[in-house]
Amino acid sequence: MEKIKLNVALSGLNNIDNPGPGIPVIRGLRDSLKIDAKIIGLVYDNLEPGPYMHELVDKTYKVPYPSDGVEPLLERIRYIHEKEHIDVLIPNFDSELFTFMKSEKILKEMGIRTFLPTLQQFEERHKSNLPQYGEKYGVKVPYSEPIGSIMDFKKIEDKFDYPVVVKGKFYDAYIAYDFEQVGIYFNKIAAKWGLPIVIQEFVRGTEVNVVALGDGNGNTVGAVPMRKTYITDKGKGWGGITLEDPVMMDLTHKIILQTKWRGGMELELIRTSANELYMIEINPRLPAWVYLAVAAGQNLPEALVMLAMGKKVKPFTHYEVGKMFIRYSYDMICDLKEFEQLSTKGEL
């Protein structure tokens, strides 16, 4: 079968100790037997490793931060599109999803396809809305409340037992053992990610995750459950293994069916010693460990691009249990000329 030639633009090329999903998504596309992709990297920082990984990324453009507003970002995308004729765009950061979802129609008119959750799907799974989400879809979630100030927490402190989890809107989570620690983490996260901060009941157990892809009609195109086997001090998985877990799979299918989820997602769950599953978060994109799913037999990045192109994708029914990943760091030697080019021209 001849491969389809596509120009795929994506972000999340920060393959650092807390990596974005960009590089693993690209690896999935490079492995594809259906797609011959030209990869266009969208980066925010000159030191993101992706632009210098030439075997994976064909061309890189710097883009303005989403916080700069929709217009500057769209203007930059327009410029890149003129040069590269982007077929599919995959935003890989939670923080940029809102902007791209809002611009979906404009991008479509430009000829750029995306495959993102709807605004409603995106909004209702926010950490601050999780209790309502759990109730609506019949999923166990830990009790949580969003707060705008530390005094807000003082008012609701007796609803919680310590420890509690202090969470940022997009990223970061810390376990706080008393009011003082809640204050410290509140300030730390608020300074970086803004408000609200979510205070969540701490559920003791093992963290397990599922990467999945919904087709937007309620069907699960693919899903692979995993347990982190090695966790860094930032709480990121540095190793993981695929699991055989029908209960996690049923929960994933149920959530995708009920919400008609469109696009990639990562379910973060806690399995308690009583074998109950609590959903602690839904990340509205493919996670950085998605290449494990590819290696286990489900090329979800490829499927996502095919769906974005309006192609029919046969749902995956199998994956290899016991497939492992071990992340490693690697000092890539780069040419100063390339750094100079990305820094001064914003392209490489």
Next chain:
Amino acid sequence: MLKIKKNIAISDSGFVFDPGTGDSYTLNPTGLEIIQLIKSGKSYEEILQEMSAKYEMDGESFERYFYDFTSMLKQMRLTENHGED
């Protein structure tokens, strides 16, 4: 009778993998032999008989070590009858 969960993979090298949790364990040759006897559906008495015929050992010590071993298997949730399945 003690039953090892059906989905637990036990290799000839003594490597045990629980696909439900992703946990893995390593057994010494004696542990491997015993877990295979349990897996084949043998009772404690049958295992004792088989081991006694093969090795020089006293039954009392064997009983103690056997129950130590099986309680560890239960604790690691590798068995089906630990009350929660």
